[in-house]
Amino acid sequence: MLEIENLHTKVGETEILKGLDLEVNAGEIHAIMGPNGAGKSTLSYALGGRPGYEVTAGSVTFEGQDLLDMEPHERAAAGLFLGFQYPVEIPGISNVQFLREALNSQRKARGEEPLSGGEFLKHAKEQAALLKLDMDMLKRQVNVGFSGGEKKRAEMVQMGILDPKFAVLDETDSGLDIDALRIVGEGINAIMRKPDKGVLIITHYQRLLDYVRPDYVHILSRGQIVKTGGPDLAKQLEEQGYDEVMAA
């Protein structure tokens, strides 16, 4: 579903990703773990096409299409969802307005009919309930005044509403307390644990992986995948630390 080959990415003058290879098939959930500065967030932004993250070599193929050739909004319409580590506040625009605009832009790009206001609200309500997020929150301005945990839950509601084929979740677990972590984990399972979807979870810690069990765990270090294993690898990292596991 997603094939990354020899990906090199520069931020400013610094090369962060130095030949990263990764393949995620439909129906799989992969986790990428790694120490600070390994290039985890750079990988998510390179996949999401954020300006300033320059891919200098390599290829990324998403469902047979050249992902790197697409603009960020085209990647979204093709079915890629990027869960932000720091969701952005947009004063003056409500979540409902923002998400309806986003969903209908994606539908238009795919040649589908737009959803009416009523249809959209019904759909949004269902997804918000899944993440135990109040509809009143969705009427508020995008992420404005939300706590860290609320922002992350709102990201997952966005994912539910947009229903992507593939999600790259960049430290979605940071800032969550124990209850919110469980709710978010269950949300990811409900929305994305499907035979035709794929997920790449980028995280520091093993704890989210107690709720969303990955099929594969990769260790990212200095811009490359240095080790791949099953869910046990995450536990081993938690117990022994990066240095010891990578040296083994």
Add this chain to the structure above:
Amino acid sequence: MSESVILPTSKDEAWRYSDIDALEGMDLGTFDAWRDITVPPGETYRECFVVPDDDKVELTRLRIRIGKGARCEIFAVNGGGLFSRIEIVAMLEEAAHFELGGVTLGGRETTREFVVRVAHEEPRATSNQTVRSVHWGRGTGNFLGRIDVVRDAQKTDAAQSFKGLLLDKGASANAVPQLEIYADDVKCEHGATVGQMDEMARYYMAARGIPPEDARKLLVRAFLADAFVALDDEAERERMMDAAIAKLDKHL
């Protein structure tokens, strides 16, 4: 009204950011024309207007007396004219309210401005001014806002907010808040910021599937909407927003 009218220069404080050159050759009779509005005690007066889209000098001058307990609301889209100046003097009697919601928009070499003096002449009057400016090309937006509170005007509550959004490098926005307060029990707030489009917000919107040009329009619309929050007639609010957006659509 004044006996000896002469054209201002950029040395005049109230004209320092204006397009003085555009005034050259103006008929002094029309130049000094003011429109007087009197709002009788207890009544409400509202006016919404859009400066016509032409290449002339547009001077709109309102002198408003707001009677005891009366309310006056002015909403304006200032996005026409080579140089367009909306000048307002509002005089508030006891417990009166003055509301101003204005936007300036413009590109090329245009200058659009609000020059406002709100005089709290008696106790317990309130006023609120919200001006938003969006400029591109070499366009300029100005807000000169003065609030006078006389010695006996206790319990005055006056607020003023200006924000400028510059879409191109050559565009500019100027804000001059001026408070003259001679009473001691008053509340006066003012704030002014000038910035550029939030690129992270645009990227966030793109990452959710919204094309960049639509994202830009949504962000500008949200920015301008502040100016019309206090307008409680939905149809009028839509009309004002549409007039502003139509102006922008040609350039975004």
